[in-house]
Amino acid sequence: MRYELYYWTGAQGRGEFIRLALEDVAADYIDVARKRGDNAMMPFLRGKQAGALPFAPPFLKAGRMVIAQTATILAYLGPRLGLVPGGLSAEIYAQQLQATIADIVFEVHDTHHPISASLYYEQQRSAARKRSQAFREERIPKYLDYFESVLARGNGRQALSRHSYVDLSLFQLISGLDYAFPNTMRRMQRQIPRLRALAERIAERPNIAAYLASPRRIPFNEDGIFRRYPELDPVR
Known part of the structure; x- marks a missing residue:
């Protein structure tokens, strides 16, 4: 198809x-x-x-x-x-994990549009600073600690018993957070060794490596969900 x-x-x-x-x-x-x-x-x-x-x-x-x-x-x-292990239990768990990834992606969006998606970032900058502080200090650690535990409870390398679409989505999540909140992610480096290793392995998969190097992969930018505004991720 x-x-x-x-x-x-x-x-x-x-x-x-x-x-x-x-x-x-x-x-x-x-x-x-x-x-x-x-x-x-x-x-x-x-x-x-x-x-x-x-x-x-x-x-x-x-x-x-x-x-x-x-x-x-x-x-x-x-x-x-072929991107989920067989069986209803594995399929439901994968969807559960993907829905949780969707939750944090929604929160990422709200760091730069905390009041309304119809307003420009510059029209809600003050609220964005407050929202981003809470996101950096509370929500990023909470979510990434959870996903680190997911990997630990599995085989230590993947979210499920074998490679799945959840692993690919975790790669995208880590990549996006690295772009939008580089200082915060550097400070969390030691707390998420399994997620870091997973992201590196995904980037090295032949088809993914070719995709990332191709023009089909749109670069991160300030029109997407993951946006880099230095004032939302200050250096301590």
Whole structure:
């Protein structure tokens, strides 16, 4: 099957978690908006296409199905791409972990848009500083300690019993936090050895390494979820 991924052009965003899964297994897919422009998504978002109605991108077209929400898309793709261990228990656990990754990604977004997504960052800078301080000091350690424990409870190297889409998403999470909060992540270096090792292994996987070196990998930038604003991650 040839998959069609729909996500905004110019930013990694939530679509990147899906791209990584598709790239890891060299799946046949097209990143539709990057080929045809963002307007290609509008018929789906306006309910003018058959199938389920997505609230927002990312969404995936697989045959006649339209699937939205990152964790749901990956739960669908996981068994089909061989990116989740077999069995219902493993599939549910993988989706649980992916939903938790979605939680922290939502909180990352709110560090630079704590009041409203419709306002520019510059219009909510003061609130962003306060939100980011709490995120750096409380939320990043809480989430990363949890994921470090997930790896420790498994085989120490992966989230599940073997390589899965969750590992790819943890790589993206660590990469994004390194970009947006480099000072905080340096201070946490010793607390997350398993996550660091996992991220390094994922980056060295042949298909992922080729993807990261290619123009298909959009660089982190200040239009995405992970944004680097120095005032939100001060050096102590």
